[in-house]
Amino acid sequence: MHQLEISDLITAVDPHTGRRLPVRRTEVIQQLRESGDERAARIVAGLAADQDGVLDPHAVDRLLISVHTELQRLSEELRIGERLVHVLGPLFTAIRAAARQTGAYRLVDVGCGLGYLVRWLAATDALGADVELVGVDLDATLVGEADRLARAEGLTCRFVHGNAFDLPEAATVYVSTGVLHHFRGSALADFFQAQAASPAHAFCHFDIAATPLAPLGAWIFHRARMRNPLGRHDGVVSARRAHSDETLLRAAAVPGIRALLYEPRGTANPFCTTLRPIIGVRPHLEAPLRRALGRDARHMVGPEHLVEAGR
Ligand SMILES: C[S@@+](CC[C@H](N)C(=O)[O-])C[C@H]1O[C@@H](n2cnc3c(N)ncnc32)[C@H](O)[C@@H]1O
Known part of the structure; x- marks a missing residue:
């Protein structure tokens, strides 16, 4: 295995x-x-x-930048930016509606890698000018490259090397893509608890949906789209390590957070779903988020769904 x-x-x-x-x-x-x-x-x-x-650390850095560049191409093809905004747009609408006063908000991308998501959000201005965009990664080389690309593209966003939960300024919303499956066992619970303990209003973490087809789909997709053997290997292993709906809903249901899963297994076409988010909101934000999502709110379920589904 x-x-x-x-x-x-x-x-x-x-x-x-x-x-x-x-x-x-x-x-x-x-x-x-x-x-x-x-x-x-x-x-x-x-x-x-x-x-x-x-x-050789320089060879390793070059390799990881090249693998992440291929990953960025996958994100472009899978329209990860649009998929994220589909949920994040309503989430910020809910936060603005619940706020007593207008103000600046901050989105922090945890484990931003080359910062594709933050750069895409900056380039499209999809969340509005009142949302500051910050990408953070523990890997100095990746985050340095993200910063270089953002400057070359003339974008208004920031990249920071370090732990996303040690920033001097609080995040309004934490997001990530393809990061959750790296946290196993108690590290997954710690990940959600760190956000619940922060002043953040919400989090929204996208990761591979654990379906029986995910490893096969990942194999075909990475074979067709990635050149690097390391990238191909890790892409398929990621799909095998993907957390189930149950694991995510249970781990994210920490005190002070209402855990919600968007597009749980069984509601979406298994051939199309690649990444889906686990969302956590402060409890008073659930109703405004459902209103902002409109009809799409029916795709979002809480931990009680597991009981109803007999899991
Ligand atoms: C697989 S990469 C994801 C890259 C990127 N999100 C993407 O979609 O291309 C996972 C990254 O998460 C970073 N990471 C994990 N925990 C972190 C934390 N607490 N703060 C900042 N970065 C973190 C690691 O350094 C690693 O580069």
């Missing part, structure tokens, strides 16, 4: 200082072999390392 993504293993940073740590190629290969993933072990064996067997 393949469970590990290569990109999670070939970089390491000190969680306190953010400093890059050396990664030994043989240790990564051993981890992958132990997980039964010989193919991934071969991919890592082909990566450049110095005479001490430490992976």
Whole structure:
């Protein structure tokens, strides 16, 4: 059973200082072999390392930028920006309606990678001029490249290297794409709790819908669209690691948050759904969000749906 993504293993940073740590190629290969993933072990064996067997950080950075550039192309084809705005537009409408006074809002993209989403939102002005757009990533190289691209494109948005939950300014809404499945077990609960404990009004995290077809769909799509063996490998593993509706609804239902899943399994065409969001709102925002979504609110369910569905 393949469970590990290569990109999670070939970089390491000190969680306190953010400093890059050396990664030994043989240790990564051993981890992958132990997980039964010989193919991934071969991919890592082909990566450049110095005479001490430490992976060349510059080669790793170039590789990850190239894989994320291919990922950006997938996001463009899957119209991730439009899909996000379909939910985020009504979410900000609800937040504005519930606010006692007008003000500036801040969207924080957790694990923004090359910042495609934040740059797309900035380029289209889809959420309005009162929403500041900030992308944050623990990976200095990816976030540096996001910043370079935003400047080259002349966009009004910001990129920050670090932990999205340690920012000096509070987020109004936390979002992410393709990040949730990286958090396993208690780390997933901690992820939602960090947001509930912050002053944020809501979160909206898109990740791959765990359907029986997801791994096959991911294999076909990544085979057709991605060139890099690492990208192809991690794309399929991501689909296998995708969290079920139940896991997400249970983990996101933390005190102070109303957890809602948009397009749960069974309501959407399994051939079309690729990413769907788990949404969390402060309880007073649920009614205005449903009003702002209009007829589409019927696609959004809370944890009680699991009981009704007998899961
Ligand atoms: C698979 S990448 C997602 C990239 C991007 N969202 C996309 O769709 O292309 C996951 C990223 O999340 C970042 N990450 C995980 N936890 C984070 C946190 N608490 N704060 C900032 N970045 C985080 C990792 O550094 C990694 O680059």
